[in-house]
Amino acid sequence: MIRLIIIIFLISIGFISCKDSPNDNNYYIPEGLVNFTINTDLPQYYYLKTPGTYIYHEGGNRGVILVHNFDDNFITLERSCSFEPDKTCSKISVDSTTLTLRCGIMKNNKWETCCESRFMMGGEVSHGPAVYNLRQYNTHQNGSIIYVTN
Secondary structure, three states, rough: OOHHHHHHHHHHHHHHOOOOOOOOOOOOOOOOOOOOEEEEEHHHHHHHHHHOOEEOOOOOOOEEEEEEOOOOOEEEEEEEEOOOOOOOEEEEEEEOOOOOEEEEEOOEEEEEEEEEEEEEOOOOOOEEOOOOOOOEEEEEEOEEEEEEHH
């Protein structure tokens, strides 16, 4: 009986020690407040009817990107990079030349890379150091109206 208790205790210690270390740079990105509606029949959003287009919008932690992907679906992604999201430069932008998302900021009309992370237009990591995908928000389309919420 004592052996069983010792084995259960050792297994429990093993599970507790498997938690991510506090020095892990891939922090969890909390949800930011997101709640907006886009009407693609309006002139300023009409181009979103074409797959492969996107817009930056307020909301989330550092803003969001609403993407009309090539599967003819809309997705909304957080602009905070999943690698060291607390850094000032840790903001996701669309690289229109490669149709990927990358981490960094524009300063004095020049791109400054923050961490070399790149993501697919669906938010999946394509190049590290990030290992976590970008946070996605609920996106629903009803005709020409797109609803984005938490």
